[in-house]
Amino acid sequence: MDTRQLRTLLAIVQHGGFAKAAEVVHITPSAVSQQIQALEKELNVRLFERSCRPPSLTPQGLQVVEMATNILRMVTETRTDLSGNQVNGTLFLGSVRTSALGVLPRAIMKMRTKYPQLKINLRVGNSSSLIAEVAAGRLDAAVVAENMSIPQLIRWSPFLREPLWVVAPKDLASDDPVAMLKTLPFVRFQSPVPLAGLIDTELARLQIATQDIAEMDSIASIINCVAEGMGISIVPDIALREPEAENLIYRPFGQPQVYRQIGLIERINSGRAAVINHFHGILAEICGEHGVVRDATSEGYL
Numbered sequence: 001m002d003t004r005q006l007r008t009l010l011a012i013v014q015h016g017g018f019a020k021a022a023e024v025v026h027i028t029p030s031a032v033s034q035q036i037q038a039l040e041k042e043l044n045v046r047l048f049e050r051s052c053r054p055p056s057l058t059p060q061g062l063q064v065v066e067m068a069t070n071i072l073r074m075v076t077e078t079r080t081d082l083s084g085n086q087v088n089g090t091l092f093l094g095s096v097r098t099s100a101l102g103v104l105p106r107a108i109m110k111m112r113t114k115y116p117q118l119k120i121n122l123r124v125g126n127s128s129s130l131i132a133e134v135a136a137g138r139l140d141a142a143v144v145a146e147n148m149s150i151p152q153l154i155r156w157s158p159f160l161r162e163p164l165w166v167v168a169p170k171d172l173a174s175d176d177p178v179a180m181l182k183t184l185p186f187v188r189f190q191s192p193v194p195l196a197g198l199i200d201t202e203l204a205r206l207q208i209a210t211q212d213i214a215e216m217d218s219i220a221s222i223i224n225c226v227a228e229g230m231g232i233s234i235v236p237d238i239a240l241r242e243p244e245a246e247n248l249i250y251r252p253f254g255q256p257q258v259y260r261q262i263g264l265i266e267r268i269n270s271g272r273a274a275v276i277n278h279f280h281g282i283l284a285e286i287c288g289e290h291g292v293v294r295d296a297t298s299e300g301y302l
Helices: 003-015 018-025 029-043 059-083 099-114 127-136 177-183 194-205 219-227 237-241 273-286
Strands: 090-095 119-124 141-145 154-168 185-189 211-216 233-236 249-252 259-267
Touching: 003 018, 003 029, 003 059, 018 029, 029 059, 090 099, 090 127, 090 273, 099 119, 099 237, 099 273, 127 141, 127 154, 127 259, 141 273, 154 177, 154 219, 154 237, 154 273, 177 249, 185 194, 185 219, 185 233, 194 259, 211 219, 219 233, 219 237, 233 237, 259 273
Parallel strands: 090 119, 090 141, 185 211
Antiparallel strands: 141 259, 154 233, 154 249, 154 259
């Protein structure tokens, strides 16, 4: 098995047939067939159902396509790393649906300035799927909150450590955030993400039973509700940058004040490490006073 066979296999899949693949990889159709037959013989599987036109992948063929994609990507990363040329190709990024998502467009634009020949592909998903995608090599890096389920072969480096605040309209605010949380109408952040769990855990530790009047699954929606006077809530510092938050009063949440962290995950020894490290630095810079700069001298960049 060699990379030529794998590239030919992917060309067949991407272009819908042996003849089209032959044009793309610049060999004859018979040579395409020979390469696929050699690959099937070596792996002892049948990759295509040849009884239909165009040939369709077998279940084993689907597995080999995934393997080929990962192998060719690793080869590209290794060549890039060895040559020192880490500014070409595509950087595949993922991100959770977080209130910190707003910093990504600015960071991506700064990356384009630094690496004009680098393309960046961004997709949004949940933490577990993004961690799996990075571990499998389908994503180079992803933005996720601090997460206990990150496997050992994945490095997590925070770029944001920010405080949480109790926010309220001026006519409801007081200097005692605990009393506010116990007595005033409360707009709850209800979402299967670490931030919601962090808030609920501290409320339980402080033995605060909130007076819930609404549940929202986005921080922006919560800020809008509070700004309209519906009640109070708990949000991360970055939410105070929303225009609607300009006239809100905010007080520290937690005793001591609770902080949440968001960071980048990547494979250890990734071939894109230098580019990801620069991206991390841009994210930390954009986050301002709450940005966390990597310590490149430590093993985990923490």
